[in-house]
Amino acid sequence: MSDVQTVQGPVDADELGLVLVHEHVRFRDEAVAAEWPDRYDEQAELDAAVEAVDAAKARGVQTVVDPTAMFGGRDVLFMKRVAEQTGVRIVACTGIYSYDYLPHYFENRDVDVMAEHFIADIERGIQGTEIRAAFLKCAADAAGVTEHVEKIHRAVARASVQTGAPIMAHSMPAVGTGPRQVEIFKEEGVDLARVQIAHCGDTDDVAYIERLIEQGVYVGLDRYGLEMFLAIEKRNATAAELLRRGHAERLMISQDYCATIDWFPPEAAEMFQSQGAIRHWSMTLVFDEVVPALREQGVMDDETFHTVFTENPKRWLTA
Ligand SMILES: [Zn+2]
Numbered sequence: 001m002s003d004v005q006t007v008q009g010p011v012d013a014d015e016l017g018l019v020l021v022h023e024h025v026r027f028r029d030e031a032v033a034a035e036w037p038d039r040y041d042e043q044a045e046l047d048a049a050v051e052a053v054d055a056a057k058a059r060g061v062q063t064v065v066d067p068t069a070m071f072g073g074r075d076v077l078f079m080k081r082v083a084e085q086t087g088v089r090i091v092a093c094t095g096i097y098s099y100d101y102l103p104h105y106f107e108n109r110d111v112d113v114m115a116e117h118f119i120a121d122i123e124r125g126i127q128g129t130e131i132r133a134a135f136l137k138c139a140a141d142a143a144g145v146t147e148h149v150e151k152i153h154r155a156v157a158r159a160s161v162q163t164g165a166p167i168m169a170h171s172m173p174a175v176g177t178g179p180r181q182v183e184i185f186k187e188e189g190v191d192l193a194r195v196q197i198a199h200c201g202d203t204d205d206v207a208y209i210e211r212l213i214e215q216g217v218y219v220g221l222d223r224y225g226l227e228m229f230l231a232i233e234k235r236n237a238t239a240a241e242l243l244r245r246g247h248a249e250r251l252m253i254s255q256d257y258c259a260t261i262d263w264f265p266p267e268a269a270e271m272f273q274s275q276g277a278i279r280h281w282s283m284t285l286v287f288d289e290v291v292p293a294l295r296e297q298g299v300m301d302d303e304t305f306h307t308v309f310t311e312n313p314k315r316w317l318t319a
Helices: 030-035 042-058 076-086 111-123 147-163 178-187 206-213 232-244 266-275 285-296 302-317
Strands: 003-006 009-012 063-065 089-091 093-095 135-139 167-170 195-198 218-221 251-253
Touching: 003 089, 042 076, 063 302, 076 089, 093 111, 093 147, 111 147, 135 147, 147 167, 147 178, 167 178, 178 195, 178 206, 206 218, 206 232, 218 232, 232 251, 232 285, 251 302
Parallel strands: 063 089, 093 135, 135 167, 167 195, 195 218, 218 251
Antiparallel strands: 003 009
16 A cells, blocks of 8 residues: 655545544635735634644544645645644645636646646655655636636646546536546546545435436535525435435545635624634534434444545545
């Protein structure tokens, strides 16, 4: 079994243990944060991240995969501080998290040049450190697979083909981006067994998810607690049905929790809570409510739990 890159350095894949495959220790706009740093409280952000990861650790989590890429304020030294303070491994990525916008810098350079940037993060290190990216990230959302989104997908795909690094693609089932995203990866010759289509759990259309699984990719049921997209009960019914149909080896269960996120003013968090847009969103929800509910339905025994939370992330991260 090969090594996996973490912010603490390479680790034997067998040592990853219990994995949360999609969580953010911090999510913010790096441009706003660079221009108006006094609007951010770095200590409060660190405290929130440590608290969230510590809570996950108390549920047995040994590794957190953090797919924060460009435009999410990726900061591997911040991740390293969280990892060091909690003793939980954090796996970092490279890539661009954009629903359409591209800086002129990348707009006026071709796909292969973009791919070179990702490859440097994978092979040499990120942001002047020796911390290397373990996987690639791209995104398609409400705008669909726009020209820029396609360019990022192709660059991510080429970097994957060249380095063997796996891919995580943010998707939006409501507008059905998944199949086109998979198609692009296929066109670029990516090994689809190394691809994870995130946020498939935002729909309860089991047939849609199953069609993606049939292509050989992993699907993320990874936004537990974000009721604005789908309620926990519906997410659980979808997960249970996919498990009943024998897809345990293709499922990734997580929360897409952000220990802090700058998308909304502070008062919005309470509003979301009171309006029911989020419910018990945390880095422990899947262990506190989801796994028990799936166990009750008889679809999550110890072996399935091990498959979903340990074997699947390990298999996805290693060639
Ligand atoms: Zn995310």
